[in-house]
Amino acid sequence: MTSSTLAPNNDTIGTDQVPTIRITDMTFGYKRSKPVLEHINLDVPVGQSLGILGYNGVGKTTLFGIITGLLCPQHGSAAINSNVFHSMREVFQLSDSGNLSPTMTIRENLKFRSMLYAAHENPHPLDMQHLNELPMVQAFELGEHLDKKVKDLSSGLRKRAGIVAGMLFSPKLILLDEPTNAVDPITRQLLVDLMKQLKAKGRTILTITHDLEYCWEVTDRIIILDNKHLVKDCDISDFPTIDAFKQAATLGRERSNVNFGISK
């Protein structure tokens, strides 16, 4: 975790605006000579739901890598506030793979995680005998799949399992990379409802997404990355309608009536 301690800067940030994440003048490239992101500045306050938008390949997943400390900025800094989140166990990141071991069953994955989250005062964070009865397992209808290997699950089920596995341990900072990708409409709605409830409970949620309806429903604020830079940073409440939001979110680059060269 790139968790250098962040002292809240009370000149600019009120006590209810403690940053959970602070990125300052950050530049990163996989090759030193070819930056993917340049001079990014971003503060995410406690309890905010932030949408991260931008075209394919612009560097959204890279930004998550920087935030979690997997990737190291070439210039500037990025840190999770260790005054707010005391351990990486309070952080949950959902990637496309669902963050589960593919060769283990869902049940084995949950058991393994439970061991990781065991603490002296709570040696058995999960009741492994009654997994079926857990509200999260029931809500995402995972009961009948618990003994299937993750590698044998469909991508949507894998995502459901990844969400449940992460959420069972009550993370405070939630990083989601395209959570509504490859899920059916019912699961999508479940996910939206879950995020709304977590937001209401004060969790900080960062979502990389191309799903503008999800943003409209779940996020308080969006940033847009474009051509290496953070080009837009606005509150969802700035937009009177979802159509106005969509227009802004696509940077006015809708493509309609395109000639694909299809012959009769």
Ligand SMILES: Nc1ncnc2c1ncn2[C@@H]1O[C@H](COP(=O)(O)OP(=O)(O)OP(=O)(O)O)[C@@H](O)[C@H]1O
């Ligand atoms: N491990 C890597 N090594 C080298 N280049 C990489 C690596 N990972 C990503 N890139 C490149 O960095 C750029 C940003 O990739 P990234 O995955 O962060 O984009 P993204 O905005 O998340 O894209 P998408 O919306 O398609 O998921 C792309 O040009 C990509 O090819």
